[in-house]
Amino acid sequence: MKVLHQPWRSLTLGLLIACLAGCNREEEPPAETVRPVLSILATPAAVPNDGYSGIIEPRYQTDASFRLLGRILTRDVDVGDTVQSDQLIATIDPELQQLAVRSAEASLTNARVQRANAEAKLDRQEKLTERNATSQSDLEAARNNEEAAVAEVTQAEANLAKAKEDLTYTRLKSDIDGVVMSIDAERDETVTAGETVATIANPAIREAVVDIGEDEIRMIQPGTDFRVLLQKNDDVEMIGTVREIAPQADQKTRTRRVRISLTDPPEGFRLGSTILAQPITITNTDIRVPIDTILVEEGQSFVWVVNEKSSTVSRRPVTLSRRDDKTADLAEGIEVGDRVVTAGVHSLQEGQQVRWNTDIISGPELNE
Numbered sequence: 001m002k003v004l005h006q007p008w009r010s011l012t013l014g015l016l017i018a019c020l021a022g023c024n025r026e027e028e029p030p031a032e033t034v035r036p037v038l039s040i041l042a043t044p045a046a047v048p049n050d051g052y053s054g055i056i057e058p059r060y061q062t063d064a065s066f067r068l069l070g071r072i073l074t075r076d077v078d079v080g081d082t083v084q085s086d087q088l089i090a091t092i093d094p095e096l097q098q099l100a101v102r103s104a105e106a107s108l109t110n111a112r113v114q115r116a117n118a119e120a121k122l123d124r125q126e127k128l129t130e131r132n133a134t135s136q137s138d139l140e141a142a143r144n145n146e147e148a149a150v151a152e153v154t155q156a157e158a159n160l161a162k163a164k165e166d167l168t169y170t171r172l173k174s175d176i177d178g179v180v181m182s183i184d185a186e187r188d189e190t191v192t193a194g195e196t197v198a199t200i201a202n203p204a205i206r207e208a209v210v211d212i213g214e215d216e217i218r219m220i221q222p223g224t225d226f227r228v229l230l231q232k233n234d235d236v237e238m239i240g241t242v243r244e245i246a247p248q249a250d251q252k253t254r255t256r257r258v259r260i261s262l263t264d265p266p267e268g269f270r271l272g273s274t275i276l277a278q279p280i281t282i283t284n285t286d287i288r289v290p291i292d293t294i295l296v297e298e299g300q301s302f303v304w305v306v307n308e309k310s311s312t313v314s315r316r317p318v319t320l321s322r323r324d325d326k327t328a329d330l331a332e333g334i335e336v337g338d339r340v341v342t343a344g345v346h347s348l349q350e351g352q353q354v355r356w357n358t359d360i361i362s363g364p365e366l367n368e
Contacts, residue, residue, distance in 0.1 A: 036355045037313070038343040039306055042334050045219075045288035051278035052258075053231070054210030056269050058201035059261075062176060064089055065197055067169045068097070071190045072197075079183055083174045083200060090185070090197055094170040101167055104160035111149070111156040118142070118149035178202045179271065206265050208240055210277045211255040217245065218322050218329075219279075226260050226277045228269075236268040240277070286321050286329040287336065294320070294328050295345040303334060304341035304348050306356045313341060313348050 070092030077089050125142040128134035178200040185197045208228045212220060222242050229237035240260035249256050260277060262269065269275070295302040301320055304313045318333030334340060339356060341348065348354075 034311075034353045034355050035344075035348070037304075037306070037341045037348075037357070039339045039341050039356045040289065040293075042287045042289070042330075042336055042338040042340055044336060045286045045329050051227075051276045052210040052212055054208050054275050054277055056206050056262075056265075056271055056273045056275060057209045057259075058178075058181075058203060058271060059205040059207050059259075060176070061178070061181065061199055061201035063196040063199050064172055064174060065194050066090075066092055066172055066191055067193050068092065068166060069190070069192050070094075070096075070170065072185055072187050075183070075185070075187055075197075077180050077183075077198060079180050081180045083178060083180060085174055085177050087174045089172045089174055089200075091172065092170045092191070094167060097163065097167040097170055100163040101160070104156065104163040108153070108156035108160050111152040115146070115149035115153045118146040122146040172197060174200055176200060176202055181271070201271060203271055206269060206271065207243065207262055208260040208275050208277050210258050210260070211250070211253065212258050213255050214249055215322075215324075217256050217258070220245065220258065225280050227280050228260060228262065228275050228277050230268055231274045231276050233268065234276070236266055238262060238265060238269075239280075286331055287334055288327050288329050289340055290342050291323065291326055291328050293340055293342045293345065294318075294323075302345075303330070304345050305334060306339040306341060306354060308339060308356070311354055311356070312351050313354050315348075315350055 073091045073093055075090045077083060077087075083089070122142040122145070125134055125139045129136070129139050181199040181201045183198050185191050185195065191197060208226070220242060222245065224242045226240050226242065227237060228240045229235075240262045242258055243261040244259040246257040289303070293303050295304070295315070301318050302315050303318050305316050306313055316333050318330045320328050321331040322329040341354075341356075
């Protein structure tokens with residue numbers, strides 16, 4: 001019998017041991033996939049600080065207009081004129097109203113004659129009734145005629161009063177003490193009832209008026225303080241407070257009108273002066289992020305936040321204060337400095353390992 005040489009025997013034994021060890025070893029699980037994600041650092045939404053251009057306007061003004069259709073005969077004021085209450089502004093041709101007054105006067109005279117005749121007839125019928133010289137029905141008829149004649153006089157008097165009132169409407173007078181801001185109709189022009197002829201403003205109470213875009217108006221509310229200064233002389237300035245914010249944006253400019261009350265403004269703040277209004281009490285803690293950052297499930301909004309130490313993600317509920325097609329502002333849920341995932345938010349899982357980018361997109365860049 002042929003005996004194997006020692007080297008071959010050792011090699012065979014080694015291969016057998018290695019095979020048995022491989023059969024007993026458990027399979028190791030595959031390494032977890034680390035997913036790359038895009039992210040940004042959370043920063044506050046931009047706060048306006050350059051100010052807004054506007055003008056000084058009166059808080060109270062009135063549009064003076066005729067109550068009747070007519071052709072303007074006279075215009076007695078010009079732009080910039082100071083007027084007193086009940087001062088004449090303009091007149092229209094009163095011919096039709098004068099004719100109406102004369103007609104109403106004639107109708108009243110006729111009605112009074114008819115009433116006198118009816119009263120005399122009733123008096124005769126009552127005397128005849130006392131002597132039993134007439135019937136009761138004739139007496140009742142005379143009473144009805146007298147009552148109708150009295151009613152005709154009442155109606156004629158009312159018509160005359162209205163005609164005289166309409167005649168006064170041919171003279172347009174100011175309702176307030178103020179300054180003529182604009183003239184919208186001239187002599188020989190025919191104006192309709194209610195059409196503005198002149199605008200009169202009370203210059204005593206003035207306010208600054210500015211237009212602010214939709215993206216910034218959310219940071220301003222009634223009571224917000226503004227530093228208001230003249231553009232032609234920025235040494236003239238004062239502090240004003242927002243009194244009113246227009247509830248809707250202008251369809252063309254997408255801005256909303258803001259009125260800033262001014263208490264005892266300096267003489268330089270004349271009506272029509274150009275001003276610059278700068279907010280000085282705005283605090284803004286909202287976080288602005290790209291709209292793709294928001295994950296919405298069952299009516300609740302979430303964002304994915306990266307833990308930079310463990311390189312894992314966690315989902316946080318957030319409250320939105322504003323959103324549009326490109327960005328959203330978060331009022332609650334994350335803080336400045338949190339790293340927020342900006343893409344692929346629908347395919348992440350809680351605690352998933354990620355590899356986040358190092359590019360930082362700041363809040364102001366989101367506003368560009």
